[in-house]
Amino acid sequence: MKTTIRRRAAALIAVAVVGLAGCASPAGGDEGDATKEELVVWDYLIAAWPAWKTAAEAADAAFEAANPGVTIKRVEQPSDTATYTQLIQSAIRSGTAPDVFLLQPYKTGVLALTDGLLPLDGVVPQESLDAISGLDAATLGGEIYGLPTGLQTNVIYYNKEIFAEAGLDPDVAPKTLDELYEAADAIKAAGYTAIAGGNAEGEINGWMYSYLWPSFAEPVPFDPEAPLDFTDATTEDVMSTYIDMVGRGYFTDGMQSIPLTDYEAQFKDGDAGMIISIATNGAPLAEAIGNDNIGVIQSVGVASDAPNYIAATPALVWGISKTTAKEELAAAFIESLTGGEAADAMYVDMGWIPTSSDVDPTSNPTPVVQEIVRTIQDSTVGPTPQQGWPPAVSSEFKKQLQLVVTGDISLADALERVQTVADQSGS
């Protein structure tokens, strides 16, 4: 009897000890240094892009120097959109969100997360907001939810040596769609891939849409409430042109099974004469094939030798969590990242296309980057309808165009399906 009682008591004590051990607070934590303020920043590029990490560290150090007692803690996050969104959702709902987020612009990014973001009116001075361009990328219902950083546009880079080998003038970039076709035909005849692409995820479908749209359409200001129309003639023209280019064999053979992360090797290794890419890739590609060996073909003209405009939109957005207790500090931090010295340094050091039109293009040492900036500064710039696509529509577009490229459905059926999803999403 006594033995039984002792055993039960020992068992209960053991269970209690194990339970309490699990509730013990973790070791560590700098609880003694109450004067320091730490700003937690989620950043999904510092792991994937060494140049961005270097620029980020410099910007953080500059902010800390200007704000004694403040520490910036950048937390590395996965660059996969779905995984990052999952983390953001969980963090906001559980009240463990960081102070600042790095986000994609427009409806696939910041505008899909406004329920968890702090409107910036009132925390960022109005005169600062007035000086920043591209705020429409983070504005919904009259509220501004983030500050944009950098500009992004889709371009085609070309290898000048391969151009020359194909009988083309390496110093004269194609200016019209016909000239682009001629260049692609010549490069193919010379035994190279005309345009390198990796479309396993369907990204090239969206990039070519952005690249070709300004060739066919006039710029229209971004309106997040505007209904989406995939049955219009311009969309038909743009995507028919893209499918025609695929059908002519201009893109990488086997592009549909090459991931976006792996496709640049074709261009860097000199197997492809051109590559569809983004403006911020100019510096790394130039480093790979030589500053003097790379040229750029911005959007081409159809009816004339110039596109109607250049589709350049904010690249990324810095947003502040609604749950932060350091609103003003966070606002000051994101302001420091999106203008002034930090933005200038990012252009100089890594070719991050500036939003400001006052930047001297020659302050970046890479000629192709200078050319992109000059063109943007000298042109009418605007968005494409793609910026108004919510995530479901963007995903559906990429997937349906994959099926068009593989020949499983017609372009008309694909666009009709995308329209259905757009209508269902309320866009």
Place this chain on the structure above:
Amino acid sequence: MTVRELPQRTGVIGVPPVAPVARRRRRVPIGIWFLLPAVILLLLFRVAPVGYAFVYSLTDWNGIGDPQFIGLENYARIFTDPVALTAILNNFWLLLSLPLWIFIPMLIAILIWEGMALGRAIRYALIVPLLLSPAVLGLYYALMLQKFGPVNEFLTFIGLPMLTREWLADTETVVPVFIAIVLWGAIGIGTLMFSAGMASVDESLYDAAEIDGAGFWQRHFAVTLPHLRPVTTFWAIFVLISFFTGMFPLLFTLTNGGPGYASTTIDLYIFQLAYNNGDLGYSTALGLATLILLSGLALVQLRLLNRRQS
């Protein structure tokens, strides 16, 4: 107060008399106290979330803001959502491959038991895929199966260039290829299970069968198969559940459900709805509908297998 005495058992030596009622206490097994933490955790992390999920499935919710109640709209949407129907169809293609998942590992286990050459080495080799994360497997095969990847290079090398294709970008081949990859990854664990089951079979039964003149197939049909029924039942249920819940890690890196939605399964679609599209209400409804469907299928499967057993 006198204690009411109960009659003692007679004629049974060594049996202690029944304790008087007033001193007999209800004993709570000590095991319950040890089980309690696990049960609480199970309720908190398995049962309660299903309840929460049901509530959220009745809403339009982006995972961040406040959910908006919309009743059973999400459930009705399933029947008109072509992607959901495609995903469920892809899961049923997997279901049709279930016999392969049972008989291939069973056959390998039998051959190893029979002492086939290099049996032990094969058994260890089959374990290797189990050591790899499905996501890593997906990345590996995505590279292997590219148009100019090693598989097509090999086919060309052996004089079969007509068979080369973009295996994962062709809507006709992506599902069979995916099934082959996932089967390859799971054969090892199935073989281990059936091997363990065969270890409990009485070898004298095989001797008796041999004496009666039974050949290889007769021996195993008459002796091995009946003895492996419990293992087969368990493995079949396990595989069925994994068809609907375990394909996501591999598919996410292998094809991301493409081309189009040709290789999208229901668990991958649920993930994409929740975290690509920010449609957690519908995603949750689809998850619960899958739970109901899977429960029904598992029940049917159990009854079929148990009926054969009886």
